[in-house]
Amino acid sequence: MARSLYNTDLYREKLESVSADVLRNVRINKGFLVWMGILTISLAACLYAYTIQLQKGLGVTGLRDATSWGMYIATFVFFVATSLIGMLISSVLGLSGTKWIKPITRIAEIIAVAFAAVAGLVIISDMGRPDRFPYLFLYGRIQSPILWDVTVVTTYLFVSLMLWFIPLIPDLAISKSRLEGRPGFLIKIYEILSVKWVNHDRQFQIMHQAMRILLILIVPLAFAIHTVTSWLFAVTPRAGWDSTIFGPYFISGAFVSGTAAVIIAMYFFRENYKLQKYLTDFHFEKIGRVLALVSIIYIYFNINEFIVPGYKLKTHEAIHLKELFTGHYAWLFWGVQLAGLVIPVALLLIKRMRKPLPLLLISIVVFAASWFKRYLIVVPVQGHPYLPIQNVPVEWMVYKPTIIETSVTMASMILVLMIITILSKLFPVVPIWEIAEEEATVNEEIEHK
Amino acid sequence: MRSIILILTFLHLVFQSIQGQEWKVPDDKKGRLSTFAFDDNTRMAGQKLYTLNCMSCHGTPGKSNYLNLVPAPGDPATEKIQRNNDGEIFYKISVGRGQMPSFRSVLTSDEVWNIISYLRSFNKLYRQQVKSVISSTAYPGSTINMFIEHISSDTSIVVTAYAEKESSRVPVTEAGIKLYVHRTFGHQVVDEEKVTDKSGRAVFRIPEKMHGDSDGNILVSARFSDEDVFGTSSKDTVLAAGIKTIPVSLVAERAMWNNVRKAPIWILLTYCLGVIVALSFIVLVMVKIRDIYIVGKYLENKASEN
Numbered sequence: 001m002a003r004s005l006y007n008t009d010l011y012r013e014k015l016e017s018v019s020a021d022v023l024r025n026v027r028i029n030k031g032f033l034v035w036m037g038i039l040t041i042s043l044a045a046c047l048y049a050y051t052i053q054l055q056k057g058l059g060v061t062g063l064r065d066a067t068s069w070g071m072y073i074a075t076f077v078f079f080v081a082t083s084l085i086g087m088l089i090s091s092v093l094g095l096s097g098t099k100w101i102k103p104i105t106r107i108a109e110i111i112a113v114a115f116a117a118v119a120g121l122v123i124i125s126d127m128g129r130p131d132r133f134p135y136l137f138l139y140g141r142i143q144s145p146i147l148w149d150v151t152v153v154t155t156y157l158f159v160s161l162m163l164w165f166i167p168l169i170p171d172l173a174i175s176k177s178r179l180e181g182r183p184g185f186l187i188k189i190y191e192i193l194s195v196k197w198v199n200h201d202r203q204f205q206i207m208h209q210a211m212r213i214l215l216i217l218i219v220p221l222a223f224a225i226h227t228v229t230s231w232l233f234a235v236t237p238r239a240g241w242d243s244t245i246f247g248p249y250f251i252s253g254a255f256v257s258g259t260a261a262v263i264i265a266m267y268f269f270r271e272n273y274k275l276q277k278y279l280t281d282f283h284f285e286k287i288g289r290v291l292a293l294v295s296i297i298y299i300y301f302n303i304n305e306f307i308v309p310g311y312k313l314k315t316h317e318a319i320h321l322k323e324l325f326t327g328h329y330a331w332l333f334w335g336v337q338l339a340g341l342v343i344p345v346a347l348l349l350i351k352r353m354r355k356p357l358p359l360l361l362i363s364i365v366v367f368a369a370s371w372f373k374r375y376l377i378v379v380p381v382q383g384h385p386y387l388p389i390q391n392v393p394v395e396w397m398v399y400k401p402t403i404i405e406t407s408v409t410m411a412s413m414i415l416v417l418m419i420i421t422i423l424s425k426l427f428p429v430v431p432i433w434e435i436a437e438e439e440a441t442v443n444e445e446i447e448h449k
Numbered sequence: 450m451r452s453i454i455l456i457l458t459f460l461h462l463v464f465q466s467i468q469g470q471e472w473k474v475p476d477d478k479k480g481r482l483s484t485f486a487f488d489d490n491t492r493m494a495g496q497k498l499y500t501l502n503c504m505s506c507h508g509t510p511g512k513s514n515y516l517n518l519v520p521a522p523g524d525p526a527t528e529k530i531q532r533n534n535d536g537e538i539f540y541k542i543s544v545g546r547g548q549m550p551s552f553r554s555v556l557t558s559d560e561v562w563n564i565i566s567y568l569r570s571f572n573k574l575y576r577q578q579v580k581s582v583i584s585s586t587a588y589p590g591s592t593i594n595m596f597i598e599h600i601s602s603d604t605s606i607v608v609t610a611y612a613e614k615e616s617s618r619v620p621v622t623e624a625g626i627k628l629y630v631h632r633t634f635g636h637q638v639v640d641e642e643k644v645t646d647k648s649g650r651a652v653f654r655i656p657e658k659m660h661g662d663s664d665g666n667i668l669v670s671a672r673f674s675d676e677d678v679f680g681t682s683s684k685d686t687v688l689a690a691g692i693k694t695i696p697v698s699l700v701a702e703r704a705m706w707n708n709v710r711k712a713p714i715w716i717l718l719t720y721c722l723g724v725i726v727a728l729s730f731i732v733l734v735m736v737k738i739r740d741i742y743i744v745g746k747y748l749e750n751k752a753s754e755n
Contacts, residue, residue, distance in 0.1 A: 139709075140709070141708060141709045141712065142709050142712050142716060142717055142720045143705050143706075143707075143709070143712045143713070143716055148720070151720075151723075151724060155727050155731075158731065159731065162731075162734060166734075166738070169738075169741065195738060195741050195742040195745065196741070196742050196744075196745025196746050196748075196749060197741065197745055198744075198745050198748050198749065200744060200745070200748055202744050203741050203744050203745065206737050206740050206741050206744070207737075207741060209737060210734045210737035210738065213730055213733060213734055213737075214730075214734055217727065217730045217731075221727065224723075390516065
């Protein structure tokens with residue numbers, strides 16, 4: 001494709017129409033303020049719960065000697081998992097030349113940034129002495145997967161932020177002159193962040209180079225962050241965590257929850273921002289197929305993860321598996337596996353189910369099930385420690401999340417929503433220049449014929 | 450149906466008989482008494498030993514938080530155990546029964562008495578009877594002494610026992626003697642019980658891997674196995690009979706579990722390399738963003754010049 005495309009009238013024309021549609025939503029209106037208000041109030045309520053935890057310690061949660069990782073860590077794993085979608089959409093599909101992902105790459109990156117950013121905070125909520133967080137950097141042991149996790153999660157967050165930002169630069173430049181009526185500070189931010197972009201071919205060239213570096217860098221990084229998160233569990237000798245396939249098991253599961261999150265966001269933006277022209281049924285059809293594919297891969301890893309120890313039934317594995325299959329966690333386990341994976345896949349194979357609304361409903365179930373799946377990975381294993389303790393109260397042995405704990409977990413989810421809201425309301429949620437480019441190219445090709 | 454009832458009745462009977470069975474102590478062992486009076490020191494020593502050896506099953510005395518075993522271990526502060534006399538408790542701790550282990554080769558008799566001293570502190574009605582004389586029935590009126598030496602040429606330890614009365618000294622013959630090495634956790638029995646010969650000597654073989662301290666020293670104790678006959682005299686001696694052992698600290702070498710300064714080299718390198726590679730790519734991208742800015746600035750200036 002000739003670079004000079006960016007100077008054609010056709011491209012400018014397209015730019016005009018696309019930016020009009022997209023920028024209509026970039027403003028601070030009543031809806032935005034009310035929504036942020038609700039989020040802020042709920043966040044304040046949940047943070048109050050956290051202040052209680054800060055004063056009284058982790059004793060106000062359900063965490064005790066036996067189960068010391070509960071809801072918080074399950075949520076952490078879930079957040080890290082969901083954030084991987086940025087890599088799948090932008091890199092894996094993007095680098096392989098898939099065209100239909102263009103309008104949703106930014107949504108995927110927003111989700112990656114929001115979930116990765118809060119994942120780190122969730123870890124702090126699990127600390128009894130958060131004031132000692134800096135010790136991790138002062139006295140951290142490089143041998144510990146926990147330090148690797150901190151390293152890769154922060155790096156991934158930063159790179160995802162750049163993956164969101166760099167393709168945004170041309171949009172910022174395009175938009176800044178079209179933002180009459182918006183608050184001055186917003187226009188000022190656009191001015192600064194657009195780093196003197198003037199739509200010059202040389203600038204496009206540099207941007208494409210930068211993007212290529214990032215898109216390649218993000219692949220090993222994303223694999224690293226979720227593999228290392230899985231190692232937090234897999235490097236221990238506990239039955240149920242002591243598995244060699246935990247890395248790919250976690251990554252394949254991550255794509256499931258991430259794809260579901262993107263679909264939910266796509267539907268929301270399509271309806272609320274009136275973007276039906278850009279997020280079409282065709283896009284839903286395609287991403288529905290992606291969800292089916294990644295779910296099937298995850299089912300494959302699930303079969304592997306349970307059949308192999310289930311066939312051998314080593315003493316401790318047997319206790320753990322029995323608890324999942326027929327014991328205390330059986331309802332949750334089979335609910336998650338069937339309603340969260342098997343049934344969605346069966347439905348997604350039907351074309352009609354890949355229309356926006358049915359796909360949204362399926363994704364909501366899949367997304368919720370993904371959280372419970374993480375809970376099932378983290379919690380039940382700890383109910384059967386190798387060194388049993390005696391003569392202790394039941395609460396020390398059996399984990400039950402408390403209201404305070406649940407509220408603090410809610411706080412992290414609210415924070416994610418706030419970040420998504422800010423990034424999607426104050427900045428164009430679909431890439432203007434890329435869509436214009438795409439439409440112009442298609443038009444040109446038609447004219448040539 | 451009938452057979453099931455039969456089996457159940459049978460099981461019930463078996464169960465009852467196990468549970469209700471009286472723990473009989475032979476008559477000649479019942480009267481055994483401590484040779485020292487119980488005081489705060491013995492009680493405190495006993496509490497330490499109790500915490501180490503007994504608490505896991507019997508729980509904290511007075512709290513009735515013993516393990517749920519059949520038959521139940523029982524709480525030592527209660528009637529169930531306190532109704533035993535000293536000799537009976539001594540016997541039960543030494544010999545054991547079923548799930549109650551025998552502590553004969555784990556604790557010395559003094560240690561068992563210390564524990565009893567501790568257990569009795571929970572019984573207000575208890576008045577101690579002490580056996581006044583340390584005497585042996587076999588050598589009445591004599592003081593019995595032991596002497597321990599290490600024969601390095603044939604890796605053995607020789608214990609010689611003799612009875613002294615006024616200025617005469619006779620070898621103690623045909624007396625069973627046990628030899629222990631003091632270890633951090635309890636006592637290690639050396640060889641088997643040996644019987645003294647005509648000259649009062651008992652010869653113990655030192656096992657092949659007998660670890661000593663950094664000088665090869667071990668602290669050994671000899672005791673008569675039948676203390677009723679030969680008395681409770683014993684002898685503690687330090688011998689250079691062990692292998693010189695300098696314990697290697699688990700954190701002395703580079704290892705996964707060590708602190709960061711002693712981390713395995715490969716992991717330090719891999720981690721640092723990973724961080725450096727990722728960071729350099731990020732820096733490269735930042736430079737590119739700067740380039741975009743520079744190009745824009747240049748074009749802007751050019752435009753304003755024209």
